[in-house]
Amino acid sequence: MKKLVLSLSVLSLLFASCSEDNDETTTTKIPVVGEISGDLTTNKTYPYGNYTLSGIVKIQSGVTLTFEAGSKITADKSNGTDALVVLNGGKLIVNGTAGEPVVFTESSQVPGSWGGIIMYGDAPIVGASSAPSATAEDGVLVNGVALTYGGSNPTHNGGSLKYVRVEYAGKKISDGTSEMNGFSFYSVGSGTVLENLVSYKGADDGFEFYGGTVSATNLISYGNFDDSFDWQDGWKGQLNSNWYAYQTGTGNFGMEIEAKTVDNAFWPVISGITLKRSTGTVVETPGEYDAIQFKKQGNGYFSNILVEGFTEGVFCRIQETTTNNAQVTGGKIKLTNFKINGTTPQTGYGGSTAFTITFPSGNFTTSTTATGASLTNGAWSTVNGATLLQ
Secondary structure, eight states: OHHHHHHHHHHHHHHHHHHHHHHHOOOOOOOEEEEEEEEEOSOEEEOSEEEEEEEEEEEOTTOEEEEETTOEEEEOGGGSOOEEEEOTTOEEEEEOOSSSOEEEEETTOOTTSSOOEEEEOOOOOOOGGGOSOEEOSSOOEETTEEOEEOOSOTTOOOEEEEEEEEESOOOBOTTSSOBOOSEEEESOOTTSEEEEEEEESOSSOSEEEESSOOOOEEEEEESOSSOSEEEETTOOOOOEEEEEEEEOSBOOOSEEEEOTTOOOSOOOEEEEEEEEEOTTOBOSSTTOOOSEEEETTOOEEEEEEEEEOOOSSOSEEEOOHHHIIIIITTTOEEEEEEEEESSOOSEEEOSSSOOOOOOOTTSEEEOSSOOOOOOOOSGGGEETTEESOO
C-alpha cells in the first residue's frame, strides 16, 4: 500500500510539472510578408507583418484599409515616389498599441525619401479669399488632375490612426513647389480618430492640417526639417492635447499658424504643448526659428505650454500688423500658462516695420509650473533603443 501511495504521489508531481510547463509556453507570431501597391478598390486587412509600399497607393472612396498592431510598412525611394493616400470617402484603420506600434518607414532612412500618410476628407475649409475649396500641394494626381479639398461635412470620418509612427517622410516633388509631410490632413473631419502619432525625421513638416475639424491627441514631431506643427485654411480642431516637438539637426518653427489672410471667427484649441530645440539646430529657411509664429491672420487658444531652446528667435512672433490688430488685439490668440526655460524672448514682430504687441488681459500669461505635453514613453515613442521624449 505504501508503494502504491508513493507511486501516485510521483505521478501527481509529474502531471503538475507538465501542467506548469504548458502554462509557460508562448506562441511566437510569425509576420506575414507582402507588397502594397496600386489603387485599393476593395476592403483589405493586412495582418501583423512586414510589407513593402510601392508607389503612391490610394485608398478609394468606400474602401477601408486596416493594419494590425506591430506591422511594419517600408517604402523605397529608389523605385520612385511612395505615399499612402486616403481619398475622400476612404478609410484607414491602424490598430497599433503602445507596445506594438505600426511603423511606416523607408529603407534608406534618409529624411525626405517618401510622402508619408496623406488623408483627404470633405470637412469645411476657408481658403484664400474665403474660398470653400483649394488645390492640394502634395503633387498627387488622380486621372492626371491635382486633388482639391474642402466640403461641408464637419463630421467626416477618415478612419482611426492609433499608435502610428511615420519615419523619413516629407518628400519634395520634382516640380519644385509640391511637398509632402509626415502626416498631411486635407479637410479631415471630427469623426476621424488621431491618437499617439509620431512623425520622425522628415524633410518637411511633421504634421500639417489643411482646414477641417479633426482633433489630435498625443503627437510627437521629432527631428523634422521644417515646422514641427503647421496648419492653414481655417483648421479648427477643438479637442487637441499633448503635442510634443523636439527639433534637432535642422528645424524651422515649432508651430507655424496661418489662415490664408482671412479673419476667421473661430480658432483651434490645444492644451499641453512642449516645444524644444536642441543646441546646434540650424534653420532650413533663414529667419524661421521661433517657437510659435502667427501669420496671415492665424489664431488659436493654447494653454499649458513649455518652451525650451529657441534662443535665436522668440516664443511668440506676430508676423504682420494685420494679424496683430485682428487676432491679438481682437482676442483670438490666447497663450496661457506658459513657461520658457532659458532666455528666449516672449514676443517679437515680423517684417521691417515695428509695431507694439499688446494682448488683452488674461490672454498672455506665464506660469512657473507649466508642464507642457504629458506623454507615456513606450515602444511607440522609441526608435533604435532611444526615447524621443527628451
